[in-house]
Amino acid sequence: MNDNFKAKAAQWDSPDKIAMTKKFLSEMLFNVNPMSSWKAMELGAGTGLVGLNVEPLVAKVVMVDTSESMLEVLKQKLHNEKKVEILHGEVFDYKKQDIDFVFSAMAFHHLTEVEKTLEHLATITKPGAWVVVGDLVAEDGSFHNFEPIPYCGFDTAVLSKQFVKSGFDVKMVKIYNVITRTVEEKTTNYEQFMLIAKRL
Numbered sequence: 120m121n122d123n124f125k126a127k128a129a130q131w132d133s134p135d136k137i138a139m140t141k142k143f144l145s146e147m148l149f150n151v152n153p154m155s156s157w158k159a160m161e162l163g164a165g166t167g168l169v170g171l172n173v174e175p176l177v178a179k180v181v182m183v184d185t186s187e188s189m190l191e192v193l194k195q196k197l198h199n200e201k202k203v204e205i206l207h208g209e210v211f212d213y214k215k216q217d218i219d220f221v222f223s224a225m226a227f228h229h230l231t232e233v234e235k236t237l238e239h240l241a242t243i244t245k246p247g248a249w250v251v252v253g254d255l256v257a258e259d260g261s262f263h264n265f266e267p268i269p270y271c272g273f274d275t276a277v278l279s280k281q282f283v284k285s286g287f288d289v290k291m292v293k294i295y296n297v298i299t300r301t302v303e304e305k306t307t308n309y310e311q312f313m314l315i316a317k318r319l
Protein backbone atom coordinates (compact mmCIF):
# COMPACT_ATOMS: atom_id res chain seq x y z
CA MET A 120 0.00 0.00 0.00
CA ASN A 121 1.42 3.38 -1.00
CA ASP A 122 2.06 5.79 1.87
CA ASN A 123 1.73 9.13 0.07
CA PHE A 124 1.77 11.02 3.36
CA LYS A 125 5.05 9.60 4.73
CA ALA A 126 6.97 12.84 4.26
CA LYS A 127 4.16 14.96 5.75
CA ALA A 128 2.98 12.95 8.75
CA ALA A 129 5.37 14.21 11.43
CA GLN A 130 4.61 17.86 10.64
CA TRP A 131 0.90 17.38 9.83
CA ASP A 132 -0.49 18.89 13.05
CA SER A 133 0.49 22.46 12.15
CA PRO A 134 -1.47 25.54 13.32
CA ASP A 135 -3.08 25.99 9.86
CA LYS A 136 -4.23 22.33 9.70
CA ILE A 137 -5.58 22.55 13.25
CA ALA A 138 -7.48 25.74 12.35
CA MET A 139 -8.83 24.11 9.17
CA THR A 140 -10.09 21.03 11.01
CA LYS A 141 -11.67 23.21 13.73
CA LYS A 142 -13.80 24.88 11.05
CA PHE A 143 -14.85 21.47 9.72
CA LEU A 144 -15.68 20.24 13.24
CA SER A 145 -17.65 23.31 14.15
CA GLU A 146 -19.76 23.18 10.96
CA MET A 147 -20.31 19.42 11.27
CA LEU A 148 -21.30 19.56 14.95
CA PHE A 149 -23.64 22.48 14.27
CA ASN A 150 -25.57 20.24 11.86
CA VAL A 151 -25.20 16.75 13.34
CA ASN A 152 -25.58 15.97 17.02
CA PRO A 153 -23.65 12.74 17.69
CA MET A 154 -25.23 10.40 20.25
CA SER A 155 -23.19 8.67 22.93
CA SER A 156 -24.40 5.26 21.66
CA TRP A 157 -23.15 5.80 18.10
CA LYS A 158 -20.42 3.89 16.31
CA ALA A 159 -18.69 6.43 14.09
CA MET A 160 -16.16 6.07 11.30
CA GLU A 161 -13.66 8.58 9.98
CA LEU A 162 -12.57 7.98 6.40
CA GLY A 163 -9.04 9.30 5.85
CA ALA A 164 -8.51 9.92 9.56
CA GLY A 165 -4.88 10.97 9.18
CA THR A 166 -3.39 12.01 12.53
CA GLY A 167 -6.83 12.29 14.13
CA LEU A 168 -7.24 16.07 14.11
CA VAL A 169 -10.97 15.62 13.51
CA GLY A 170 -11.68 12.15 14.87
CA LEU A 171 -10.06 12.58 18.27
CA ASN A 172 -12.46 15.47 18.89
CA VAL A 173 -15.44 13.28 17.96
CA GLU A 174 -14.26 10.28 20.03
CA PRO A 175 -15.45 11.72 23.42
CA LEU A 176 -18.96 12.26 21.98
CA VAL A 177 -19.66 8.73 20.72
CA ALA A 178 -19.30 5.10 21.84
CA LYS A 179 -16.61 4.19 19.31
CA VAL A 180 -14.74 5.61 16.31
CA VAL A 181 -13.26 3.47 13.55
CA MET A 182 -10.41 5.48 12.08
CA VAL A 183 -9.63 4.38 8.53
CA ASP A 184 -6.51 5.45 6.67
CA THR A 185 -4.13 3.99 4.09
CA SER A 186 -1.11 5.87 5.48
CA GLU A 187 0.83 3.98 8.14
CA SER A 188 2.86 7.07 9.02
CA MET A 189 -0.22 9.26 9.60
CA LEU A 190 -1.71 6.49 11.77
CA GLU A 191 1.57 6.23 13.75
CA VAL A 192 1.16 9.90 14.74
CA LEU A 193 -2.49 9.25 15.60
CA LYS A 194 -1.58 6.28 17.84
CA GLN A 195 0.78 8.45 19.88
CA LYS A 196 -2.11 10.86 20.60
CA LEU A 197 -4.66 8.28 21.81
CA HIS A 198 -6.04 8.78 25.33
CA ASN A 199 -8.87 6.30 25.24
CA GLU A 200 -7.66 3.37 23.17
CA LYS A 201 -10.76 1.27 23.95
CA LYS A 202 -12.94 3.74 22.04
CA VAL A 203 -10.80 3.83 18.92
CA GLU A 204 -10.47 1.09 16.32
CA ILE A 205 -7.72 1.79 13.80
CA LEU A 206 -8.14 0.32 10.34
CA HIS A 207 -4.94 0.63 8.32
CA GLY A 208 -6.27 0.06 4.84
CA GLU A 209 -9.20 0.83 2.61
CA VAL A 210 -12.77 1.32 3.82
CA PHE A 211 -13.63 -1.69 1.62
CA ASP A 212 -11.84 -3.83 4.25
CA TYR A 213 -14.61 -2.93 6.73
CA LYS A 214 -17.49 -5.39 6.29
CA LYS A 215 -19.75 -4.96 9.35
CA GLN A 216 -23.07 -3.12 8.94
CA ASP A 217 -23.08 -1.18 12.20
CA ILE A 218 -21.98 2.42 11.48
CA ASP A 219 -24.21 5.30 12.63
CA PHE A 220 -22.05 8.19 11.48
CA VAL A 221 -19.31 8.60 8.85
CA PHE A 222 -17.22 11.74 8.52
CA SER A 223 -14.34 12.65 6.25
CA ALA A 224 -12.30 15.85 6.03
CA MET A 225 -10.14 16.59 2.99
CA ALA A 226 -9.71 12.90 2.16
CA PHE A 227 -12.26 12.38 -0.63
CA HIS A 228 -10.04 13.98 -3.28
CA HIS A 229 -7.42 11.32 -2.50
CA LEU A 230 -9.81 8.40 -3.02
CA THR A 231 -9.38 6.61 -6.31
CA GLU A 232 -12.93 5.28 -6.45
CA VAL A 233 -15.46 7.71 -4.99
CA GLU A 234 -18.56 6.08 -6.49
CA LYS A 235 -17.49 2.62 -5.31
CA THR A 236 -16.72 4.11 -1.89
CA LEU A 237 -20.22 5.61 -1.60
CA GLU A 238 -21.77 2.29 -2.59
CA HIS A 239 -19.68 0.58 0.09
CA LEU A 240 -20.62 3.20 2.70
CA ALA A 241 -24.26 2.40 1.98
CA THR A 242 -23.58 -1.24 2.89
CA ILE A 243 -21.75 -0.60 6.19
CA THR A 244 -24.06 2.10 7.57
CA LYS A 245 -27.36 1.61 9.36
CA PRO A 246 -30.54 3.10 7.87
CA GLY A 247 -30.72 6.73 9.05
CA ALA A 248 -26.92 7.01 9.47
CA TRP A 249 -25.29 10.36 8.77
CA VAL A 250 -22.43 10.90 6.33
CA VAL A 251 -20.52 14.17 6.40
CA VAL A 252 -17.89 15.01 3.76
CA GLY A 253 -15.77 18.13 3.72
CA ASP A 254 -13.53 18.72 0.72
CA LEU A 255 -12.46 21.12 -2.00
CA VAL A 256 -14.79 22.49 -4.63
CA ALA A 257 -13.41 21.81 -8.14
CA GLU A 258 -10.10 23.65 -8.59
CA ASP A 259 -7.43 23.87 -11.30
CA GLY A 260 -4.95 21.45 -9.66
CA SER A 261 -2.87 24.21 -8.11
CA PHE A 262 -3.96 23.20 -4.59
CA HIS A 263 -1.54 20.25 -4.89
CA ASN A 264 0.93 22.16 -7.07
CA PHE A 265 -0.35 20.31 -10.17
CA GLU A 266 0.86 16.97 -8.80
CA PRO A 267 -1.23 14.02 -10.00
CA ILE A 268 -4.16 13.61 -7.61
CA PRO A 269 -7.34 11.52 -8.12
CA TYR A 270 -9.68 14.55 -7.91
CA CYS A 271 -8.96 18.27 -8.25
CA GLY A 272 -11.89 18.96 -5.95
CA PHE A 273 -15.51 18.16 -6.73
CA ASP A 274 -18.51 19.47 -8.58
CA THR A 275 -20.91 19.24 -5.64
CA ALA A 276 -23.95 18.71 -7.91
CA VAL A 277 -22.26 15.65 -9.46
CA LEU A 278 -21.17 14.34 -6.05
CA SER A 279 -24.70 14.85 -4.68
CA LYS A 280 -26.12 12.76 -7.54
CA GLN A 281 -23.61 10.01 -6.76
CA PHE A 282 -24.75 10.03 -3.11
CA VAL A 283 -28.39 9.77 -4.18
CA LYS A 284 -27.59 6.93 -6.60
CA SER A 285 -25.88 5.05 -3.75
CA GLY A 286 -28.92 5.27 -1.46
CA PHE A 287 -28.49 8.52 0.47
CA ASP A 288 -30.69 11.57 0.89
CA VAL A 289 -28.54 14.72 0.58
CA LYS A 290 -29.60 17.09 3.36
CA MET A 291 -27.11 19.93 3.00
CA VAL A 292 -24.36 21.19 0.68
CA LYS A 293 -22.68 24.44 1.61
CA ILE A 294 -19.38 26.28 1.37
CA TYR A 295 -18.10 26.37 4.93
CA ASN A 296 -14.60 27.75 4.43
CA VAL A 297 -12.29 29.41 1.90
CA ILE A 298 -8.53 28.78 1.89
CA THR A 299 -6.58 31.68 0.39
CA ARG A 300 -3.06 31.11 -0.90
CA THR A 301 -0.69 33.46 -2.68
CA VAL A 302 2.03 31.95 -4.91
CA GLU A 303 4.33 34.22 -6.93
CA GLU A 304 1.96 37.15 -6.40
CA LYS A 305 -1.05 35.16 -7.66
CA THR A 306 -3.78 34.78 -5.05
CA THR A 307 -6.19 31.85 -5.32
CA ASN A 308 -9.24 31.12 -3.21
CA TYR A 309 -10.03 27.45 -2.67
CA GLU A 310 -13.56 26.84 -1.46
CA GLN A 311 -14.28 23.99 0.91
CA PHE A 312 -17.76 22.43 0.82
CA MET A 313 -19.56 20.32 3.35
CA LEU A 314 -22.04 17.72 2.12
CA ILE A 315 -24.31 16.06 4.67
CA ALA A 316 -26.32 13.02 3.69
CA LYS A 317 -28.55 10.55 5.47
CA ARG A 318 -28.70 6.87 4.58
CA LEU A 319 -32.19 5.89 3.44
Ligand SMILES: C[S@@+](CC[C@H](N)C(=O)[O-])C[C@H]1O[C@@H](n2cnc3c(N)ncnc32)[C@H](O)[C@@H]1O
Binds near residue numbers: 165209
Ligand atom coordinates in the same frame (compact mmCIF):
# COMPACT_ATOMS: atom_id res chain seq x y z
C1 LIG B 1 -5.36 15.58 3.40
S1 LIG B 1 -5.22 14.25 4.54
C2 LIG B 1 -6.49 14.67 5.72
C3 LIG B 1 -6.29 14.00 7.05
C4 LIG B 1 -7.33 14.39 8.11
N1 LIG B 1 -8.66 14.05 7.69
C5 LIG B 1 -7.24 15.86 8.42
O1 LIG B 1 -8.16 16.61 8.07
O2 LIG B 1 -6.24 16.27 9.04
C6 LIG B 1 -5.93 12.90 3.64
C7 LIG B 1 -5.84 11.57 4.36
O3 LIG B 1 -6.57 10.61 3.61
C8 LIG B 1 -5.83 9.40 3.61
N2 LIG B 1 -6.23 8.59 2.45
C9 LIG B 1 -5.90 8.75 1.15
N3 LIG B 1 -6.47 7.81 0.40
C10 LIG B 1 -7.18 7.02 1.24
C11 LIG B 1 -8.00 5.86 1.06
N4 LIG B 1 -8.20 5.32 -0.13
N5 LIG B 1 -8.58 5.31 2.15
C12 LIG B 1 -8.38 5.84 3.38
N6 LIG B 1 -7.62 6.93 3.61
C13 LIG B 1 -7.03 7.51 2.56
C14 LIG B 1 -4.39 9.86 3.55
O4 LIG B 1 -3.50 8.84 3.93
C15 LIG B 1 -4.43 11.05 4.50
O5 LIG B 1 -4.16 10.66 5.83
